[in-house]
Amino acid sequence: MDSGEFGVVKELLLQVMASDNEVRREAENKLTQVRQANFDKYFAYMVTGFADQGVDLRARAMALILLRRDILENNHEEPSVWSKLTGETREYIKAQILEVLANETDPLIVNKIAEFAAKIAIAINDVNYNDIWLDLFNLCKRLISEGNETQTKAGLVVYAEAMNGLSNEIVVNDADLYAMFEVTLKNENIEISLASLKAIRQFLTTVMPKHAIRFVGLLGDMVNISVRAIKSCEYKVLEESMEVLIAIIEAEPKFFLNDFPDLLQVFTSISEQSQHLNETLKKLPVELLISIVERDSSLLTRNEDYLKQILDLTFTLILEEAESDTIVFGRKFMDRLCSCASAEYILAPICTLVKQAVDHKDWKQKQAGLNAFSQIGEYVSEIEQISEMIPTVIEHCKHEHPKVRHAAVHCLGQFATDLKHQLTENYHEAIIPTLYEAMNDKVNRVKAHASGCMSNFLENASQEIGLKYCEGLLGHLFKLIKSESGYLAANAVTCIASLAQSCDQEFNAYFDSFCNELLPIITQKVPKDFRRFKGQAIESLTISAVCIGLDNFRFHSEKVAKALILILKNHLDEIGDPQRKYILGGFQRLALIMEKEFAPILPEIMPDILKMASLYPKFRSTLKVPNISENYDEDQDLMNEDTNPDESDEIEEIDIITQILCVFIDELKELYAPYIEQTSELFVSLSTFSHSDKVRQNASECLPKILKIVKKCENENMRAQLYGEKFIDILYGNLKIEGNVSVMKYQINAIKDCIDEVGDFLSEDQINQMSEVLVEMISKSDRRKDLNNKFHNENGQGESEIDEMNRGFLDEENQEEDDLQISISETFGVIFKTHKNKCGVLASNLLSDLVSSYIDENASFAKQKFGVYLICDAVEYLGPDILGTKYQDCLSTFVRLSKSTDPLVRHGSVYGLGVSSITGGDLFAQYSVDALEILKEAIEMEPGSQDISYYNHARDNAVSAFAKILKYQHAPIDTEAAFEYLLQHVPLRHDMIESKLTTNFIIDTALNNPTLFTSNDHQNTPQLITFIQNLSTSSLASTTLTNLQLLLSSLSSDPTAHRLLSDANISLPLQHP
Structure with missing residues (x-):
């Protein structure tokens, strides 16, 4: 190694952390140059940088950060960074890691190197699935058994982090794993025991259940950490240990079921001992027990004592005098109990508990009873089940204590949300006057909550009820929106929106008064604590506009739009200002109601909206490598260098901006053309926005819509083709690094729509290259499905609720994979449609190499559906001229699978026969008579257990295919007899497109x-x-x-x-x- 060059690198590592931005940028650029000049040398320098104890601690930390980023965070690259390093460099990195892990004394560096070592072990295994870095794990076991506290924790950290990608490999190759966990769980140092528990969490939450069950004997020692912690007043350990146990329950609930009676006893005791502690420690024991019974409700339904005991624990949380989050926790836990145990089992004990509490003289008991009662409405099928309690709740809205009044009002509001029309239709004459009176309460908090609950009630009220109370309520609500309490004013203005929704277009009679009351308020700047009110006022005003309809709103549109433009330009503050998302939502609603009449407003608002979207460069390309300087803050604890600040407001705002721009494009179409350039740049940028799947979906989905506008506005197709090539190139690149199957589907569909819009512009080489990627995606999708099916076969054969839930999750994942594959099939179809003369080789390869296995009689219905749909497109768009001898193979497939008992497979097959009669000409004639008989069988097939909607569509398509053969194929068919049969099965009622074709x-x-x-x-x-x-x-x-x-x-x-x-x-x- 060149010591002179290494000295320069050490200096650059320090300069990267300099406060001077210019110095930082220059150091970043120089390190990038080193990386580009000699890939392996760069990584060798970085490894030496963190391994050399003579180097400044900050530079060592930065070297480690850079290595993690370059090797691990770029794992989407193909081939991976690790695989691109030479064998010599890889061995050097591994040797230095082992050396530092064994000998480093600084706890921060030891901990970070332990995490890094585990990630390298995973990277090694990703390159070669048979390669387990045994030297690392052998060293860790030695550190755990013989090392000091820091080294023991580091060894456990390696195991914990490595479990994220290697749990199944480790358990198979490490016979000492159980013993290691057993010893460390019992370690006298409770911190080491906690570290062991965290490693077990990573293990149990990632390993196959068949392996996990072998470690159930550790449960007693795992739980005992919480017992030891509360006895020794180690409250931080107590909190962390219970959080870890809850995480394990969520991933591997079977681990806990057999020991539930003991667990109930242990954590009931911990709950009782935690009552004088902080709110988190009060709620965690109850949450842990509820997490278990949620996974297997039979624990409650088969043992009434368990149910009552957990109900009592939950009720204790609700029974709080002071304002406390435990009341909120208690309500949520009560809701979770109701959700997992059906009303048949839980309603009676809750009602008994509530009645005893409400009848109690102590106001705290009454408050707790009403809070508990508020949670059961969602699980009541008929209002009669709780009708005898409703007068009691109404009565307590007038109780002398404000917290009881508040709880009773809350109960009515929650019931309005859960029971909807059942409550509004049967109790509006009693409840609306009660809530109206509560809206005049002398305590603002009760008054505000009553306004919110009235809003819930009116949301579900009929127009008749809304109009009956509208005038009387509005007068009072207009006063409340001028309250000095922002919370009260916000609830009041939201209530007006609910009133407008119930009155619908009849609210037009009051809309002008609403504008006159509200516009003077919202067009003024407000204090910070009133910004949410102002945002909700914008929401209420625009919702009301939607309710009255465009014909009525047109008269008011100019003044409302001007008010919103004023707020957008002059009243918005920094990120996090709630007005920002509400103003965006307001313009979105105006666009939806005004449609093309909204176009004149665009020049006023688009510069500001696009500017808002440009405020997030740090988010824009998060699938690319971030700046070095963003990875380190010298005032930040090195232990937390990967931790980001709360970015939810920014992410939510970006999501809203993408949605509003999509609405503008949908509603305005070619009138949006002046903003195409900026919008396309924004969406291309956001198509790699890793912080939000929804943003990537929206951005991908809108690109072909932009293309459609470009094509419609241009006299020639050249610009549309340039845009299309750019968008497809971007989407194609994103597709190769995307990890979310749902987003992949959006990207595939966007590629398909872009190709469909532009037409024949891809070369045959481009088509074949893209097809290779699509075929590889199908293969990867099949592998993911095979893993799911393997998991199910090995672990999911039980009949418990947990097994049923796991099967449900796997079915959902497999369905997503099936949907992805269908999108790929449709993309091939569009390529066939638009590039017919360039698809000969592609079609031949697909039919020979891919589709043949998918249409095999032993293939799953999902695979057969994919194969049939692709063949349909090939036959429809390519025909016998391109397909050659493959064409007859396609027909034979349609004939065979038209008898399928799966309605979707049958649907595609009979449709294929109908299309073949059009494209096949004389070649199809030899199949005509047989095809008609096959279609008769499909038409007359009984539904049995088939999904009736799919069955009906398959049947309609069979009838339509029958008609197509009569239309396009004449001899040797008995036409009169065939028409007699056809007329017995028309008109079609389900597939309306085929119905119109057949009718005509x-x-x-x-x-x-x-x-x-x-x-x-x-x-x-x-x-x-x-x-x-x-x-x-x-x-x-x-x-x-x-x-x-x-x-x-x-x-x-x-x-x-x-x-x-x-x-x-x-x-x-x-x-x-």
């Missing part, structure tokens, strides 16, 4: 060839008349209706047909209703 075909055929229906003693005439009688003329296109009238006129000239028409009460002229 029958009418046109009857009009142009009437003898088909009137010959042979009018054999088919009655069925034709019945078909016409059953048509819904309101759904017919004007040309179809005209042809139908011509047909009726023609039939009327035939005496027999005329009589049948008269008997069916069908006469001319037919008109749209």
Whole structure:
């Protein structure tokens, strides 16, 4: 190693942390140059930088941070950074890690190197699944058994971190794992015991259940850490140990079920001893027990004592005199109990508990009883189950103690949300006056909460109820929105929006008064504690505008828009100001109601909205490498160098901005064209926004919509093609690094829509390269499904609620994979459609290498569906000229799978037969008669246990395919008999597209060839008349209706047909209703 160069690197590591931004940037650039000049040398320098104890501690820490970033955070790269290093460099890194881990004395560096070592072990295994870094784990076991406290903790940290990617490999290769955990859990140093528990958490939350169950014998020692902690007043350890146990319960609940009676006893005792401690320690023992019973409700439904004991613990949390979060926790826990144990089991004991509390003289008992009672409404199917308690709740809205009044009001508001129309329809005459009186309470908190609960009530009220109370309520609400309490004013203005929703368009009579009251308030700057009120006022005003409809709102639109523009330009403050998201939502609602009339407002607001979107450069490209200087703050504890500040407000705002721009594009279409350039740059940037799946989805989804506007606005297709190439290139790149299956689907669909919009612009090489990536995505998707199925086969055969829940999760994941594959299939279809003459090789390869295994008779229905859909597109868009001999293979597949008992597979297959009759010409003729018989079988198949909606659509498509064959294939079919059969199964009622096609075909055929229906003693005439009688003329296109009238006129000239028409009460002229 060049000592001179290394000296320069050490200096650069310190300069990266300099306070001078110019110095930082220059150091970053120089380190980047070193990395680019010699990849391996750069990593060797970084390793030496953290390993050399003679180097400044800050520089050592920065070297470690850079290594973690370069090797681990860029793991989306293919090939990975680790795999690109030479074998010599990799061995050097491993040797230095082991050396530092064994000999380092600084606790911060030891801890960080332990985490880094574990990540390297995972990186090694990612490159070679058979490569387990045994030297590392052997060293860790030695440190754990022989080292000092720092080294023991470091060894456990390695195991904990490595479990994230290697848990199954470790348990298979490490026979001493159980013994190691057993010893460290019992260590006299409770901090080491806690570190061991954390390692076990990582193990149990990632390992296969079949391995996890072998470690159930450790449960007693795991739980005993909490017992030891409360006895020794180690409250931080107590809190962390219970949080770790809860995390394990959520991942591996079976671990705890057999020992639940003992666990209930232990944590009831801890709960009782925690009552004098902080709120977190009060709630954790109860949360732990509820977390267990949530996973297996039979623990409660089969043992009433368990249920009562946990109810009592939960009620204790609610029974608080002071303002406390434990009341909120108690309500949530009560809600979770109600959710996991059905009303059949839990309603009676809760009602008994509540009645005893409410009848108690102590106001605290009454408050707790009402708070508990408020949580059960969601789980009550009929209001009669609790109707006898409602008068008691109403009565307590007038109790002398304000906290009891508040709890009773809250109860009514919660019931309004949960019971909806059942409560409003049956109790509005008692509840609305009660809440109105509470809105005049002398205590502002009760008054404000009553306004919020009135809002809940009105949200579910009918228009009749809303109008009955509207005028009386509005006068009082107008006074409350001028309150000196921002909380009260905000609830009051939200209540007005709920009132508008119940009155719907009839609220127009009051909208002008609402504007006159509200606009002078919101167009003024307000104190910081009133910003949320102002935001909710904007929301209320724009919701009310939507309610009254555009025709009524048009008169007010200018003054409302001007008020919102004023706020946008002059009243918004820094990130976190609640007005920001409300003003964005307000403009979104105006765009939805005004549609293209919103266009003149855009020039006033778009610069500000785009500026708001540009405030987040640090978020913009988070799948790329961040600046070095962002990874270190010299005033920050090195232990927390990866911790980010709370960024939820910023992320939420970016999400809202993407949504509002999507709405503008949807509603304004070509009128949005002036902002296409900036918007496309923004969405391209946000398409890699790793902080929010939703933002990436929105950004991807909107790119083809932008393309559509460009294409519509340009006289030539060149600019649209340039945009299309750019968007597809971006989406294609994002797709290769995306880890979320749902987002992948959006990206695939966006690529598909872009190709569909631009048309034939890809070269054959580009098509083949893209197809290779798509096929590889299918393979990876199949591997993920295989892993899920393997997990289910090895671990999910039980019949418990937990097993059922796990199966549900796996089914959801597999369904997402199936949806992704269908999107890929549709993308191939669009490529076939738009690039027909460049798809010969692609289609041949797909049908031979991929689809053949998917349409095998032993393949799953999901795979068969994918295969059939792809074949349908190939047949429809490429035809026999491109497919050659593969075309007949496709037809044979359609014939075979048209008999499938899966309605989606059958749907695709029968549709394929219909399309083949169009594209196949004479080649299809040899299949015509057999195809009609196959379709008859599909039409007449009984639904059995099939999903009835899918079944009906499959049946409609079979009938439509039957009609297509009659239309496009003539000989050697018995046409009259075939039409007689067809008329028995029309009109179609479910697939409306196929229904229109089939209806038009029958009418046109009857009009142009009437003898088909009137010959042979009018054999088919009655069925034709019945078909016409059953048509819904309101759904017919004007040309179809005209042809139908011509047909009726023609039939009327035939005496027999005329009589049948008269008997069916069908006469001319037919008109749209």
